Amino acid sequence: MVKDDELLVGLDIGTTKICVVVGKGSEGKVSIVGIGSHPSTGLRKGVVVNMDSTVNSIKKAVEEAELMAGIKIDSCLAGIGGGHIKSFNSNGVVAIKDKEVKAEDIARAIDAAKAVAIPADRELIHVIPQEFIVDDQDGIKDPVGITGVRLEVKVHIVTGNISSAQNIIKCCKLAGLTVDDIILGQLASAEATLTPEEKEIGAALVDIGGGTSDIAVFSNGSIKYTSVLPFGGNSITNDIAIGLRTPIDDAEKIKKKYGCAFSNMVGANETIEVPSVGGRKPRTLQRKTLADIIEPRVEEVAGLIYEEIKKSGQEKLLASGVIITGGCANLEGMPELAESIFNLPARRGSPMGVGGLVDVVNNPAYATGVGLLIYGFKNTKGRRRGFDAGRSMKRLFSGQKLLNRMGEWFKEIF
Ligand SMILES: Nc1ncnc2c1ncn2[C@@H]1O[C@H](COP(=O)(O)OP(=O)(O)OP(=O)(O)O)[C@@H](O)[C@H]1O
Ligand SMILES: [Mg+2]
Incomplete structure (x- = not known):
């Protein structure tokens, strides 16, 4: 179990953000003592494609976490994802x-x-x-x-892929970190968001990030199926940018502020203000128009996720349904749309079962970072591998x- 005062660091290298979570054993539980998060620009669909910017983001996220936790970080448990899995x-x-x-x-x-x-x-x-x-x-x-x-x-x-794992290790090394272990992202996310009961009676974890959707299916208390799809929230943002003729950065803000995955949930009178490209004046649009752009894309990705869940052969046994986490779980209407597509109960999964700075990590986007710690405390003690590129x-x-x-x-x- 978790030893008091033992420190572990989880490093989630995502397509949109790099996040460092520091945890300490406290009264048999993981207590979050620091977190650092920095935008990530060196990854595509969960895989490192630019070392320099990834190293830079890791360093920034580490500095932030070090300041908050008041410790020096020199090793981590790193998450891995991407379509090569x-x-x-x-x-x-x-x-x-x-x-x-x-x-x-x-x-x-x-x-x-x-x-x-x-x-x-x-x-x-x-x-x-x-x-x-x-x-x-x-x-x-x-x-x-x-x-x-x-x-x-x-x-x-x-x-x-050997090279994908080694690139993660190399980036960490260049950022001054040794990698104690490499853990599949959705296994970590599942640790932070699923209860043991859900794993026992059957549940599917879906972590929808910026570039990938990571799936893990559990039943009888054990992992039955894992898969990574190369689609995530970035495709929704692109659709909004094209559909509303607005710059990508504005499309991202609009998605987070007004987006809804289930257009039935949007009132007929709701309006939004949309910045235009090329210095034109902002326009006022119905919020329903935005939901009508988002819904088909989420439906498409959810359909592909459902195909993966079916491949597990467990879809009829998932009595606990689907737990949606990752940044896209924040999108309004996400569980509702998922229920309609999967024909299974769905809920949002935020990190749980930890103490300390709970409010700071109380966001589905931190499920992997927090989960790496929980997984680490449970599994890696005594077998730090000291990965070397x-x-x-x-x-x-x-x-x-x-x-x-x-x-x-x-x-x-x-
Ligand atoms: N409130 C919100 N509403 C809608 N989408 C959101 C919201 N907050 C975050 N997102 C979306 O979540 C995605 C980022 O999620 P997350 O931080 O889990 O990704 P990541 O871990 O960096 O990427 P990946 O796991 O795909 O490598 C982005 O597409 C972002 O737009
Ligand atoms: Mg992620």
């Missing part, structure tokens, strides 16, 4: 050596489950146990000590380190 489920079977399951049997089973061909340009980011099966008994969360002859593990494997992650996953990491995963996940 590919995930799948796998299983591994081994004979139980001494008729009673031991940690080594579990490590061997997980090793067998991850022994699948992964293309040379990709590497493992997570291998997460979902459940264990001893002989014919399935649904076991912790098989240690159980008697049997055959141990099977079902795992969820997340892979990503020059080193291949594969080596870090070999031999004893692999066993340690698997063992930690196993211990912490359940």
Whole structure:
């Protein structure tokens, strides 16, 4: 559990903002003690495309967080996202050596489950146990000590482009940070916004940011499916800029101030003022016109998200419905539109389960940053990997380190 006074730093490198969240263990809980956020211009659809501006934004966000927390930050847990992320489920079977399951049997089973061909340009980011099966008994969360002859593990494997992960590590290094671990963005967001009950009875987490929509489907308390779609709120802003013939910056402001994803929720008499391009006078328009531009785009993205949720094969089992987080969750009418498309209950997910500067992080846009900390406190203690840009992650996953990491995963996940 969370050790008192232990400090961790989460670094969410997003397409629109880079956010650093500092957390401290306090009375068994994560207490937020600092946050820094700076606009991000060096990423496209969740992937670093400009090192200099990304490094610069990281430095600015770190400085801000350092000032607020009153500490010097030199390491972090970094989030990873982008369309290059590919995930799948796998299983591994081994004979139980001494008729009673031991940690080594579990490590061997997980090793067998991850022994699948992964293309040379990709590497493992997570291998997460979902459940264990001893002989014919399935649904076991912790098989240690159980008697049997055959141990099977079902795992969820997340892979990503080697270069994308290394670019994150390089940016951090240039900004003066070592990366203790790399964590899939939506796994972090889920930690901050879903309750254990929701994960148990089935829920889909959807983090809609500026450049990507990140999906994670949970049931029976474990992760079943993850996926990243290369669409987010930036497409809505572009549509508004084109539809209302207004500059992008104004379109972004208009979206945040007056936007609504569900046009039925907008009154017929509501009007908005829209700046024009080329020095022309501002115009007054019906707010419904704006909602009519936003709704089809959100519908399209929600439709694609639903297709992904269906691919998980769990869509009929999601009794807790859909939890929408990320900056776009702030858009008025978002849960209402999502409910109509998914035919499932939907709610906004803001970071929860933390103490300290709760008001400062009380925004769905901070779900990943806060979640990185919660995930870190739960999972990474004792296995700081010290990622290094020059080193291949594969080596870090070999031999004893692999066993340690698997063992930690196993211990912490359940
Ligand atoms: N109040 C609001 N209403 C509508 N949209 C909003 C609001 N606040 C933020 N957004 C949108 O949320 C998006 C940014 O979300 P977020 O901060 O989660 O993205 P990110 O993490 O930087 O990007 P990504 O996760 O895609 O890499 C932007 O498109 C922004 O316009
Ligand atoms: Mg994000």
